[in-house]
Amino acid sequence: xxxxxxxxxxxxPCYNLGAYVNEAVxxxxxxxxxxxxxxxxxxxxxxxxxxxxxxSYRRPRTRILRTENQGLARTRNLGIREAAGRYxxxxxxxxxxxxxxxxxxxxxxxxxxxLAFASCWLLGFGGSQFLWAPATCDFPHLxxxxxxxxxxxxxxxxxxxxxxxxxxxxxxxxxDWDLAIGLVERGLPGRIVPEVLFRFRIRPGSMTSSCTAPxxxxxxxxxxxxxxxxxxxxxxGGVLEVIEARTIEIEEGRRSPIPTGHPDEGRRAALLxxxxxxxLESRSWKASRAVRETSRRLKLLRGKKKTGPPRIATVLxxxxxxxxxxxxxxxVSLQVSGDDDILIVDNGSTDPLTLQILEGYRSAxxxxxxxxxxxxxxxxxxxxxMARAPYLFALGSDQTLELDCFPRATEILDGDASVDFVCCxxxxxxxxxxxxxxxxxxxxxxxxxxxxxxxxxxRKALLAIGGYDSELPTSEHGDWDLVLRLAARGHRGxxxxxxxxxxxxxxxxxxxxxxxxxxxxxxxxxxxLFEGHFRDSVLGLERQRRDLQAFAIDPTPPGPAEPGRAxxxxxxxRRLEPVSATWGxxxxxxxxxxxxxxxxxxxxxxxxxxxxxxxxxxxxxxxxSGVDALDIVDIAADNPSATVIADLAEEGSLPSDRYDCFVLxxxxxxxxxxxxxxxxxxxxxKPGGVLLATLPCVSRLDYESGLEGDFWRFxxxxxxxxxEDVFGTGQVEVxxxxxxxxxxxxxxxxxxxxxxxxxxDHRDPYFPLLLCVxxxxxxxSTARSGAxxxxxxxxxxxxxxxxxxxxxxxxxxxxxxxGNFEKQLDRLVARFRPxxxxxxxxxxxxxxxxxxxxxxxxxxxxxDNLASALPLLKDRGIPATFFLSGDGATAGxxxxxxxxxxxxxxxxxxxxEARELHWRLAHAAEEDRRRRLADLPQGDxxxxxxxxxxxxxxxxxxxxxxxxAHGWSHRALSPLPAPELEREIAENVRALSGT
Numbered sequence: 001x002x003x004x005x006x007x008x009x010x011x012x013p014c015y016n017l018g019a020y021v022n023e024a025v026x027x028x029x030x031x032x033x034x035x036x037x038x039x040x041x042x043x044x045x046x047x048x049x050x051x052x053x054x055x056s057y058r059r060p061r062t063r064i065l066r067t068e069n070q071g072l073a074r075t076r077n078l079g080i081r082e083a084a085g086r087y088x089x090x091x092x093x094x095x096x097x098x099x100x101x102x103x104x105x106x107x108x109x110x111x112x113x114x115l116a117f118a119s120c121w122l123l124g125f126g127g128s129q130f131l132w133a134p135a136t137c138d139f140p141h142l143x144x145x146x147x148x149x150x151x152x153x154x155x156x157x158x159x160x161x162x163x164x165x166x167x168x169x170x171x172x173x174x175x176d177w178d179l180a181i182g183l184v185e186r187g188l189p190g191r192i193v194p195e196v197l198f199r200f201r202i203r204p205g206s207m208t209s210s211c212t213a214p215x216x217x218x219x220x221x222x223x224x225x226x227x228x229x230x231x232x233x234x235x236x237g238g239v240l241e242v243i244e245a246r247t248i249e250i251e252e253g254r255r256s257p258i259p260t261g262h263p264d265e266g267r268r269a270a271l272l273x274x275x276x277x278x279x280l281e282s283r284s285w286k287a288s289r290a291v292r293e294t295s296r297r298l299k300l301l302r303g304k305k306k307t308g309p310p311r312i313a314t315v316l317x318x319x320x321x322x323x324x325x326x327x328x329x330x331x332v333s334l335q336v337s338g339d340d341d342i343l344i345v346d347n348g349s350t351d352p353l354t355l356q357i358l359e360g361y362r363s364a365x366x367x368x369x370x371x372x373x374x375x376x377x378x379x380x381x382x383x384x385x386m387a388r389a390p391y392l393f394a395l396g397s398d399q400t401l402e403l404d405c406f407p408r409a410t411e412i413l414d415g416d417a418s419v420d421f422v423c424c425x426x427x428x429x430x431x432x433x434x435x436x437x438x439x440x441x442x443x444x445x446x447x448x449x450x451x452x453x454x455x456x457x458x459r460k461a462l463l464a465i466g467g468y469d470s471e472l473p474t475s476e477h478g479d480w481d482l483v484l485r486l487a488a489r490g491h492r493g494x495x496x497x498x499x500x501x502x503x504x505x506x507x508x509x510x511x512x513x514x515x516x517x518x519x520x521x522x523x524x525x526x527x528x529l530f531e532g533h534f535r536d537s538v539l540g541l542e543r544q545r546r547d548l549q550a551f552a553i554d555p556t557p558p559g560p561a562e563p564g565r566a567x568x569x570x571x572x573x574r575r576l577e578p579v580s581a582t583w584g585x586x587x588x589x590x591x592x593x594x595x596x597x598x599x600x601x602x603x604x605x606x607x608x609x610x611x612x613x614x615x616x617x618x619x620x621x622x623x624x625s626g627v628d629a630l631d632i633v634d635i636a637a638d639n640p641s642a643t644v645i646a647d648l649a650e651e652g653s654l655p656s657d658r659y660d661c662f663v664l665x666x667x668x669x670x671x672x673x674x675x676x677x678x679x680x681x682x683x684x685x686k687p688g689g690v691l692l693a694t695l696p697c698v699s700r701l702d703y704e705s706g707l708e709g710d711f712w713r714f715x716x717x718x719x720x721x722x723x724e725d726v727f728g729t730g731q732v733e734v735x736x737x738x739x740x741x742x743x744x745x746x747x748x749x750x751x752x753x754x755x756x757x758x759x760x761d762h763r764d765p766y767f768p769l770l771l772c773v774x775x776x777x778x779x780x781s782t783a784r785s786g787a788x789x790x791x792x793x794x795x796x797x798x799x800x801x802x803x804x805x806x807x808x809x810x811x812x813x814x815x816x817x818x819g820n821f822e823k824q825l826d827r828l829v830a831r832f833r834p835x836x837x838x839x840x841x842x843x844x845x846x847x848x849x850x851x852x853x854x855x856x857x858x859x860x861x862x863x864d865n866l867a868s869a870l871p872l873l874k875d876r877g878i879p880a881t882f883f884l885s886g887d888g889a890t891a892g893x894x895x896x897x898x899x900x901x902x903x904x905x906x907x908x909x910x911x912x913e914a915r916e917l918h919w920r921l922a923h924a925a926e927e928d929r930r931r932r933l934a935d936l937p938q939g940d941x942x943x944x945x946x947x948x949x950x951x952x953x954x955x956x957x958x959x960x961x962x963x964x965a966h967g968w969s970h971r972a973l974s975p976l977p978a979p980e981l982e983r984e985i986a987e988n989v990r991a992l993s994g995t
Contacts, residue, residue, distance in 0.1 A: 421491060
């Protein structure tokens with residue numbers, strides 16, 4: 001070692017990672033804290049790139065050691081022995097430190113001698129991107145998962161006291177977690193700096209991908225739990241609660257409210273609406289027809305003569321879940337005979353629909369027992385006490401059964417008298433779709449699986465353990481408790497091979513939203529069982545969490561795939577022929593017609609007066625508003641609906657100035673001379689008349705026109721140019737509809753009904769399926785031709801500014817300094833012709849653009865536009881248009897993106913991560929954006945102010961200034977549906993008008 005003794009040693013072990021090592025070293029050299037050394041250790045690398053690198057590698061403050069390959073743990077331990085600094089950080093060769101890492105962590109250890117290490121938040125990059133921001137590195141959280149980053153700055157004497165990294169672990173990769181646990185066990189705690197100071201590279205074939213693989217993770221978890229067994233026993237309850245909390249986070253991340261238009265929600269909403277209508281129309285409070293139909297099958301079974309005693313009794317519990325109870329009831333009734341019993345426990349329902357449906361079941365002969373609002377577990381216990389069949393089962397109204405549940409469970413019980421219960425497994429059907437099921441019905445497995453449904457159980461076994469516990473808060477507690485007690489008392493059980501119970505959590509009523517945590521209550525009741533099997537409970541619940549996490553990332557079952565390539569499950573769509581060769585007509589509404597119908601629905605007021613439509617009157621009859629006369633045009637003389645026989649590509653084929661509206665859908669692409677079609681269409685319209693046209697971007701070739709008769713597919717840019725060449729600038733609106741899913745489904749021949757509404761309504765500008773065009777014929781003249789457009793006598797430009805200011809914080813590159821702006825204005829005056837935006841727009845419409853015209857605009861409404869820009873503009877007589885954002889774009893006295901900039905600076909985020917967050921907020925609704933901003937760390941001000949109402953009014957009085965609307969909340973406008981787009985603009989205009 002050299003005589004120089006820096007405060008910090010950064011140890012960088014490297015094995016065959018020469019491609020990355022220089023980036024890691026440079027990230028240390030870029031530290032804002034300078035008292036450090038780098039110890040770079042080549043762990044016997046064999047690849048040519050790394051060997052060549054180390055042959056001549058020299059960097060400042062860097063010592064290089066070379067060893068025979070000995071593995072990561074031993075290499076790090078060598079680094080501890082060789083480190084000259086009193087603080088040591090271990091930076092893997094593929095990872096990087098943020099510049100402030102040492103500046104933030106060293107003072108923390110200097111100020112508090114009781115701390116052994118300082119960790120931080122990390123950002124994953126490379127193969128995937130994620131933010132890891134743990135709150136604590138204390139027990140029990142550290143025992144449940146590693147909350148310490150690999151580069152944590154650690155006192156060297158603490159590393160020596162903990163005997164360094166464990167080289168005996170069965171698989172490399174968790175040595176840093178094991179070390180952190182060992183430090184805290186020895187009373188050497190750490191602290192987490194709540195900033196992103198470390199970036200962790202995700203790459204194929206890494207040690208992390210190996211150790212986190214399910215089989216390796218399980219081995220390492222068992223090793224760590226066994227090694228630190230006393231600590232896990234001491235903190236067992238807390239560890240299990242942390243694992244459960246992480247499990248719930250993953251579940252809730254996958255589970256979301258049923259989106260508008262989802263088939264399941266639509267079906268149940270229709271049932272609710274229909275049932276309520278029938279109730280309101282009925283003259284007496286009796287079962288409506290809909291309710292009677294629901295219980296018809298069981299009523300028929302009741303009508304048959306019983307052949308023997310019941311074999312199985314099912315208890316259904318319900319509290320204000322009338323719209324869901326029929327699903328649960330039917331799933332049971334399809335699996336029982338007329339001899340079997342179904343008992344419904346009404347747990348204090350009050351809503352009219354539920355009471356009506358319960359009355360329907362009661363009138364059909366189904367026993368309905370009412371309780372007065374007790375816990376779910378107590379209501380279930382009441383029903384089980386009344387049941388007398390040898391086999392018992394219980395189900396909530398928010399659950400349903402798979403068809404073969406009872407047959408498979410009773411087959412096991414009938415065939416083996418030593419089996420007392422059968423666990424059915426449970427699937428979360430409202431988001432994650434993950435299946436919970438223990439490996440076996442033995443106690444260790446039951447302790448390690450927190451999600452149970454009620455088992456099919458022998459009544460005598462239930463009575464032998466004292467029945468169902470009514471004191472527990474929920475049926476989830478009661479079901480897990482029941483299986484635990486059965487297994488603990490020696491009752492033998494079995495587990496069905498696949499989950500047979502579906503849990504529909506989103507169907508629960510408001511009274512069940514805040515449900516107590518499972519683990520805490522069950523652990524307190526069965527502490528001795530958990531402590532006696534602490535390894536099984538920790539490892540089982542952690543494996544359940546880990547499996548759920550893997551399922552949330554990729555729900556497809558594992559299967560053969562090419563190395564390094566994600567597997568796609570094509571299912572029935574892996575085919576060389578479409579599902580339908582005729583756009584899905586025989587399956588329902590073709591996807592393109594879904595968009596056409598929505599477009600014409602919004603344009604009803606245009607379809608008026610004298611209307612012309614192609615081929616038939618379908619759309620005019622469906623969406624016309626005040627139609628006086630209708631003509632149908634077709635090239636085919638044998639079309640009985642046609643009143644005008646014409647070739648749209650033949651000049652003058654249509655009567656001139658006759659129609660108020662021309663509905664021209666899905667026709668232009670099968671005519672070669674598109675420009676002549678548009679000229680004829682424009683000529684047929686009266687001044688002010690409207691052409692409503694649709695054009696395909698993606699479609700199969702038209703089977704009617706054949707391979708030689710389908711000529712074109714269009715883009716938004718080509719459509720706009722074609723139509724504006726004829727109708728003129730400012731007279732054309734182009735809408736693009738569709739996305740990659742809609743395009744794929746349309747090409748395969750799926751119908752619109754086979755998509756969710758939000759799937760069809762999502763607009764991706766890079767994957768349009770259909771274009772909808774509205775073109776208005778000028779009131780002053782007939783449509784302009786391409787030649788008229790070409791007659792424009794000059795070229796012009798529009799310069800867009802945001803801020804005229806100097807700023808140390810300008811992440812979004814919005815600022816031009818006043819001095820630079822003044823030079824730009826002088827050059828514009830000398831070499832160009834400044835005009836107002838209004839003047840430029842008028843000249844474009846008239847086709848006479850003054851040569852070298854320049855219009856200046858300012859976006860958003862920063863105060864510096866008034867204070868700095870306007871005086872410079874006035875000195876030179878240059879007009880400008882100021883587009884002002886509405887109050888929905890504000891954050892404090894500034895704008896939301898300025899607040900975001902400060903928060904990103906606080907978190908140390910930059911590059912792609914910062915741009916991604918900005919993109920998401922720009923596309924978010926106003927309230928959603930405010931919530932997301934509130935969740936971020938609040939950055940430091942001051943923020944550049946926006947203009948006040950008084951300042952806007954002052955600006956509006958300036959002769960050279962025009963004011964326009966820039967959007968109420970500064971959202972990205974192109975993806976918005978028409979109603980939201982209209983609101984975004986209209987509210988902004990309304991607010992500006994009142995200023």
